[in-house]
Amino acid sequence: MNHSCVNCLKTMLITLHFLCWLCGAFVVAFGEYQMMNSRFASLVTSFWPIYPANTLVVTGTIVTCVCYLGMLGSMKENRCMLISFFFLLFILLLVELAMACVFFVYSREIDSYFEKDLMQSLEIYRQSSPEGNKTIQEDFDAVQHLFRCCGVHGVSDWKGNIPISCCVKDPCSIPIQTYWQEGCLLKLTDWFARHYLNTAAGVVTMFIMQFICLCITIPVFCRFSQHGLGYQ
Incomplete structure (x- = not known):
C-alpha cells in the first residue's frame, strides 16, 4: 500500500470518526431533551431501561467516547489507541445487534410490561389522596389531556373516580359531562413505536458508519505497525 493511499484512508478514517462523534453528541443531546420534556417515564417503571430517551443517552455517550478515542488515535x-478503539467498537456493534434481536424477539413481552405498568400507575392514582403521589397524578393527567384518552383500556378503568383530565369539555363541573372513551394504552404504544422507529433509524445510520470505520481501521493499523508507530 503506497503512502498516498494510506493518507487517503487515514483522512477518511478521521473524517468518519469525527462524523460518528458528532452523531453521538447529537443523540445524547436529543435524549436529554426528551428526558426533560417527556411526561411519561414515571408511568412505565419496568420499561425504563429501554425507554427511548434512556436508550439514546446511553448509546450516544458510549459512541461519543469510543469515536473520540479512534479519532485521536488516527x-x-x-496503534495502542487504534487497537483499543477497534475492540471497543467491535463490542459495541455486538451489543447493538444483541439489543436489536431482543427487541425483535421479546416485543410482545415488552407490550405486556407496558400495560402492567400503566395499570399499576392508574391504581396508585385512583387510590391516592389529592396530596398523594403528585408525579404519577400529574403525568397521567398530562397523558390523558395530550392524547385525549381516559384510563388504560377505557373510562371504566377509573371505577367511577374519574379525574378532570378525562373530560372532553372544560369546565368539568357541569352536571352531564362526557369523557374520552378511548383508552391510553393503544395511543401510548403508538407513540412509543414512532419514537423507537426514529431511534432505530439513527442507530442503524451510526451502525453503518461504525462498521465502515471498523473496516478501514484494519489496513491503517497494519500500515502503522509496519513502520513501528504507535507505542512511543
Missing part, C-alpha cells in the same frame, strides 16, 4: 498514528 490523528496521532497511535
Whole structure:
C-alpha cells in the first residue's frame, strides 16, 4: 500500500470518526431533551431501561467516547489507541445487534410490561389522596389531556373516580359531562413505536458508519505497525 493511499484512508478514517462523534453528541443531546420534556417515564417503571430517551443517552455517550478515542488515535498514528478503539467498537456493534434481536424477539413481552405498568400507575392514582403521589397524578393527567384518552383500556378503568383530565369539555363541573372513551394504552404504544422507529433509524445510520470505520481501521493499523508507530 503506497503512502498516498494510506493518507487517503487515514483522512477518511478521521473524517468518519469525527462524523460518528458528532452523531453521538447529537443523540445524547436529543435524549436529554426528551428526558426533560417527556411526561411519561414515571408511568412505565419496568420499561425504563429501554425507554427511548434512556436508550439514546446511553448509546450516544458510549459512541461519543469510543469515536473520540479512534479519532485521536488516527490523528496521532497511535496503534495502542487504534487497537483499543477497534475492540471497543467491535463490542459495541455486538451489543447493538444483541439489543436489536431482543427487541425483535421479546416485543410482545415488552407490550405486556407496558400495560402492567400503566395499570399499576392508574391504581396508585385512583387510590391516592389529592396530596398523594403528585408525579404519577400529574403525568397521567398530562397523558390523558395530550392524547385525549381516559384510563388504560377505557373510562371504566377509573371505577367511577374519574379525574378532570378525562373530560372532553372544560369546565368539568357541569352536571352531564362526557369523557374520552378511548383508552391510553393503544395511543401510548403508538407513540412509543414512532419514537423507537426514529431511534432505530439513527442507530442503524451510526451502525453503518461504525462498521465502515471498523473496516478501514484494519489496513491503517497494519500500515502503522509496519513502520513501528504507535507505542512511543
